Amino acid sequence: MNAEPRQTRYRVTGMDCAACASKIDTAVRRLPGVDDVSVSVSAGTLRIVHGDDLQGETIIKQVKNLGYGAEPAPVGGKPAPSKPATVADSHDQHDHDHEGHDHNHDHDNGSHAADAATAPSAHAHDHGAPSDGPWWKTRKAMATATCALALVVAYVAGTIYPSIEKPAFIIALAVGLVPVAVRAFNAARYGTPFSIETLMTIAAVGAVFIGAEVEAATVVLLFLVGEMLEGVAAGRARKSIQGLSALVPKTALLETNGQATEVPAETLVVGATIVVRPGDRVPADGEIVEGASEIDEAPVTGESVPKSKKVGDPVFAGTINAGGVLRVKVTAAASDNTIARVVRLVEEAQESKSETERFIDRFSRVYTPGVLIVGALVAVVPPLAFGGSWEEWIYKGLAILLIGCPCALVISTPAAIAAGLSAGARRGLLMKGGAVLETLGKITAIAFDKTGTLTAGKPVVTDVVAGERPVRDVLSLAAALERGSSHPLAVAILDKAKADAIPVPPAFDASAIAGEGIEGGVGGERVFLGSPQAAARRATITPEQQSAIEAFNADGKTVSVIVVGTSMIGFIAMRDEPRADARRGLARLKSMGVRTIMLTGDNKTTAKAVASYLGMEARAELLPEDKQRIVRDLQAEGLKVAKIGDGINDAPALAAADIGIAMGGGTDVALETADAAVLHGRVMDIPDMIDLSKSVMANIRTNITIALGLKAVFLVTTIVGVTGLWPAILADTGATVLVTANAMRLLGWKPA
Template identity: 65%
Template sequence: MAEATQTRYRVEGMDCASCAAKIGTAVRRMPGVKDVSVSVTAGTMTVNHDAASDLSAIAKKVTGLGYSVSQLAGKATAAVTEGKDACCDRDHGPKGHKHADHNHGDHDHAEHGHTGHGHAQKVEAAEIEGLHGHDHGQTTGPWWASKKGRLTIFSGVALVVAYAIGHLVPSIAPYAFIVAMLIGLIPIARRAIMAAMAGTPFSIEMLMTIAAVGAVIINAGEEAAAVVFLFLVGELLEGVAAGKARASIQSLTALVPKEALLEQDGQTRAVPAESLAVGAVILVRPGDRISADGVILSGDSAIDEAPVTGESTPVRKSVDDKVFAGTINGDAALRVRVTAAAADNTIARVVKLVEEAQESKAPTERFIDRFSRYYTPGVVVVGALVAVIPPLFMGGAWGEWVYKGLAILLIGCPCALVISTPAAIAASLSAGARRGLLLKGGAVLETLGTITAVALDKTGTLTEGKPKVTDIIGFGHSEAEVLTFAAALETGSSHPLAKAILDKAADRARVPAASNAKALGGKGVTASVDGKAVFLGSPQAAGERVALSADQTARITALNDEGKTVSVLIIGETLAGAIAMRDEPRADAKSGLKALTDAGVKIVMLTGDNRRTATAIGSELGIEVRAELMPEDKQRIVGELKREGLIVAKVGDGINDAPALAAADIGIAMGGGTDVALETADAAVLHGRVGDVARMIDLSKRTMGNIRQNITIALGLKAVFLVTTIAGVTGLWPAILADTGATVLVTINALRLLAPVRNA
């Protein structure tokens, strides 16, 4: 079997689903091309093709349709083996998308350049002369500065001039309107012919051309000129709306500063941020944006992560904490070791994931695409029958019924229907990404709204993933003394329990120095503090040194029963106190789980932790617990839930969660998790908030509601104007408004999803 290669292109100027369909159809007919995926909102095209395919010819084909095209920087990536239905796997649901379309584990991130859309390999293909009327150029900048904007203005001015001439010299008014019409129609007709030659005969441009020419033939030149102008206005509005949707995610790339302060050879100098290598050390001053993903080497500061994660309040971070590119350093200078190159930083990956996700069609979108293939030719047939049958067999007037048939052609244009789903999905993917909710495709977004069960890991998912001091008990000593002496013994240790004690003591009085420190394997640590022999260790080891009273033993046992780890402090020959620690639930875990149960979703904890600790956390959070599980056990339980008829989402952050993430209908990785979890999952919660799982489900439901509204708008307006046109109430002007108006309404309605996610 021949191995296919995948190449991605940046295509400038696509502003509707019709554009994407024409490009896809044309490229798919090229020799060696196996499959094509085109995203209007991302402005990208991914081509799966034979290794020997002529990439230059593919680019020229797209350029010939009137678009600007450039191959994304980086090498083409190996796709999948031909004959395994792989090119179409992205359309088989969320798992198909994940495993076949975008194998992130092997994906070359450098392919996408710094922001995911490099232009290093600009295709040298001149635009065909005469395409000035259909500017598929960039929609950035003011609309009136684009060629499409200028053409629309010129067409409008010509229409006004034609009306003026009609009033001044009525005898030449028909010719003036024909000239005004041709100004806009000629480029439209050329696009129609090019699309037909490329395999799309029933394009919106073709229907528009037939309707306008037909109107002139039946002496309705004035209406033809007005219809062409309104069509151009509709296209212009589509382009503006599509540009806003595209800019909503691409604006993230502007968050990363262009320069960084690199520490090298004891000096600091400014360098381009994109030149930073993994391992480099950078200085981030207070108020500066962090220029790369990294780990703090020194410093303690509040970091504003809202631009990347949606976190509304600054997060305090210190040594060994991770920081994201594009976030804002607060009140102190930080030294940061770079952990990801520019093309691999958090923002670049977010943009890339969303662009790839926008190329993956949801089930509803695929259905609409299939429907439109038959719908458009059907409209042409209906329009022809309306124009011909009444005059031939019912004695109707030819002019009247041909006019109605032409109006039906305009009413039946499928633009609004075809864009109804991808516009909503693209807006949702962008809105989610800006708030730390990453969804790998429309199929994932659509499935999330149907989730009926969520299985969550404990450590790092429901909990913070690191222990904290929960209780300090003094036995004849104050709590402050117990904490101070314990911190003295643990100074310099990197053990998680030791760090918990040191973090707790960080804002207390000065920790005294310890000498002669010695670790006792499996028991604890001893040292001399302020001239006193001090021991900190397990209750069992402490019991070997001093006698514990029944009350002391009972209090320690009670803490253990709550799933807490207890360290006992002995000063001299006296039991001084105890410190209890536990990996505590995330701040929003309880409210996040409540949001899921309020939505009617079954929740269950799947953890490899011991049953006592898991039960204690589960009781506090009010969630069913399955503990002491191996990775295969988690996968098995997910399968059992699915066999019960539930649609299951699995939420986790570690390697041991990967099998269950892959087995679930939707796998959701928590922020800060392992790369394996992030790449295996269908979605990711960047900030790690439990409540974001419920927000993902809510976003999905709002998106599907928006899609239903869009389909209702698209078909409802057409149905109304179809009836009124046949009844003779409306004509060509309302007909074009039924098409372009519906398209604009649908797009604007979809853009409402860019508003903040509820409860974010």
């Protein structure tokens, strides 16, 4: 029986562009026992799926043979799945839709744990500063400086002693070219014969043979400068997302036996209690156990307005306590807090290629050897067939090799996608890979869950109607029966009583009545709180009151009636209100030409009321398989469908959709399931995510145009004799710098 494949991650230093990643990918795939390889330049990572017989030292040695640094990723964080997790096997199965009002408080809180297999090998991320160090201390920067110095020395020596000018420039050329040639040889030896280094080496050596050693040495220096600039850009992209880690403070105030002691934040364990003072950053994910405050969550979610937090509410590492002193119970270790998971997910996403990126990879494999053939034909055909000058046409052929360097082309897509993923993550929009980011811009229909997605998932009291007693008594008696209950409707009544400063007397012998409501003694009276149908069996409900109840129901509200003895003293209407930004978000989607539809298990009356308010179509009283069928029907109409839910009871539909998006506030469900997630659960985040996708794809199209357009222009000017080796390498370096700089603009992307 075959053993389950293992997955191992490595940190790789020295990668600057997609060509570097391609060489590593090819070399590592040649090792026996390797099943799959993913390399991310922007994250500086190498992920390998392999059998038990492959040793880590073998992989590290293979990477180092190519001239890059490699080490196992530090242990910490969660194990990675040994196969890509799908939406279908990772979504919780739990429906929050309320169908009617059952006050027996018997709910199904079962959940479905993800059953993706975990790898036995280390899967972790070092979320500190990139290991490459300052750009001027990198090996490529030093090589560039050395080559530049050698070129200056050669120029000075040649000026003073003209007889040694040629050997001086050949030595200067060797200083810069030998390391490049060694890399070309190693790349060829390990499976990549047609690398940028190969083209550079052939062009430089050929230039020496036709007496252009000064140009050859200068071209090598320009090539090294270009590589160094690529490294600077790659480092910036890498730091953009890893910089999130710096938001988490290094120390925390740990409370033990009533005393607060400063300890390293990374040593905090789940269950520990910490003190967070006003102005401090929260050092760990946790739950407030004492105190209330305004929390600035902008670093984690991008939400600019601070949120009020009280006892029982979650707080996230890296957010800022803007109010009072809080005591917080830690709920996640440092290696698994919200920010650490965001960084890990974005790095993993950068290893997942989009369809455009895969096409460019395939194209570049044919393109580079094609350039060699074209260069050879240009050098040989005119002299042989038309009597042209050998020196002139060999020179032009060598220039074409430099023009044809594929760096700008192969970096055009991954640079933009990495920047887009990072920009989204810093604003609470997580997308699991280039393929997801690319597909989002093509979405033409979105199916929304209702509860917890379009609505807040938290019912609130909207109306309190007096019967035989005043409103104050109605709310007081209802709250008395509900005291201590965690049912969402009970919490809504208790919150309303607290907000209105209504006294809540004690209740005695309170008990739930299955399918009806709750009954108990309050102040010497028997009080019942439950559905209108159950209340009608205990007291008389007048036609006017019945009409009012029906009107509330038609408006999507749930009604609880309070009966004292045999008298109906009033009733309370509650509703799970739509999110504050739901109407704006849906209107923006409509303006983008995206069709929206609500899919809910709730009753038709409630669904119709909410959908009417939001201005969208709705399908109600659906089972999970019904939601999946509707998604399939939309796809059959030729629509590209996204399914939005809170990871609850939507697994079949999420799996069927082209893109599944989880709504949530930094929970495991929001961060680790579906194809994408929005951290702060705003409906406006959905059109923002689509807008980001379109911005990234437009950036990629611009990059490809720049890369190929410049090459086409210089190809023509070289053939006609206007430009030579220097402009050729400047065209390649210039295109690479322009493409990278254009992609980096996406790091500053902001929602409309």
